[in-house]
Amino acid sequence: MQETVLFVDDEKSYLAYTTSIFENKGLRILTASSAMEALEIIDQEHVSVVVSDNEMPGMRGLExxxxxxxxxxxxxxxxxxGSADLSTALAAINSGEVFRFVVKPWKKSEMLRAVKDGIRRHRILQSLAREDEYILHSLAQTIELKDASTRGHCDRVATLALKIAAELHISVDRQREIKYGSWLHDCGKIGVPEAILNAERALTPKEFDVIKKHTIWGCDVVRKANLSKTVQDIVLYHHERWDGKGYPCGLKGEDTPLEAQIVAVADVCDALTMDRPYRKGLCRDEFLRTIVEMQGTNLAPHLVDTLLQILERD
Structure with a gap:
């Protein structure tokens, strides 16, 4: 697969020269003359390496x-x-914000080497991510063994959440984070006693308080595993409600990150339609009536609309 490199610089002469030296190097080259233009590209494209000038009007390169x-x-x-800003560049490398820097005016060989090393770094990260996918998926499946009635739940939630994300034209990289978050959204249930998870009756208030802690426990797990903030947000906030009556933080409306809202819709959809120890899953007509009733209370109105469009096609 051809890797993509994005160059960002408000000086178009630098962009033109940089593009020319990477001709016939087996790379796909994109350019942006501002930070905002670069962010739009990142949101739509899978970019292996981004090379950005630091001193630009508006948003600086480091930001x-x-x-x-x-x-x-x-x-x-x-x-x-520039050479006067080397201390900033070194601090950025030490904090993990930046992989490498090149000093302007740079030599052709320096830029070629930096991008080549960046591509090699990206390939290593991708290789690690593929191995992580197996580990993350295995962890989700292991947790589901505590509650036989939810077997396959995380996979089904991920499948539907990704359909919603694709319908909203969310970037491939963000979709990957949504997939991980969907797999792991209930990982905090590892700390919930099986007697509560498998109860064939309504839970007592104290038991429900224990259940509600799984979002906080799960977020702690994924944070310690160094997973992204997006995955952490999904695990922590997937039980928040549009009307602010959810948990653990009582966030309202758009205060809940979009990725967590998407997983919440997919989670509710699967929970309503599958059999549980304490109730039977809803038939299609009952489910559609219930999900519409949740629109604007439990769930984001526009995401329910998206879900209904998907279900109408499927």
Missing amino acids: LLAKIKELSPHTVKIMMT
Whole structure:
């Protein structure tokens, strides 16, 4: 697969020269003349390496690269900087914000080497991520063994959440985070006694308080595993409600991160339609009536609309 490299610089002469030296190097080259343009590209494309100037009008390169770290964790970040700003570049490397820097005016050989090293770094990260996928999926399946009635739940939630994300034109990298978050959204249930998980009756208030802690326990697990903030947000906030009556924080409306809202819709959808020890799953007509009633209370109105469009096609 051909890797993509994005160059960001407000000086178009640098962009033109950089593009020319990477011709016939087997890479796909994209350019942006501002940080905002770069973020739009990152949101739509899978970018292996981004090389950004630091001193630009509006958003500086360092701030841009910090935002890219959140949007696309595996994109390798290289900063172009003037000699007077070397201390900033070194601090960025030490904090993990930047992989490498090149000093302007740079030599052709220096830029070629930096991008080559960045590509190699990206390939390593991708290789680790593929291994992580197996580990993360295995962890989700292990947790489901505590509650036989939810077997396959995490996979079904991930499948539907990704359909919703694709319908909303969410970037491939964010979709990957949604997949991980869907797999692990209930990982905190590892700390919930099986007697509560498998109860064939309504839970007592104290038992429900224990259940509600699984979001906090799960977020702690994924944080300690160094998974992204997006995955942490999904695990922590997937039981928040649009009307602010959810848990653990009582967030309302758009205060809940979009990725967590998407997983919440997929989670509710699967929970309503599958058999549980304390009730039978709803038939299609009952489910559709119930999910519409939840629109604007439990769930985001626009996401329920998206879900209904998907179900109408399937």
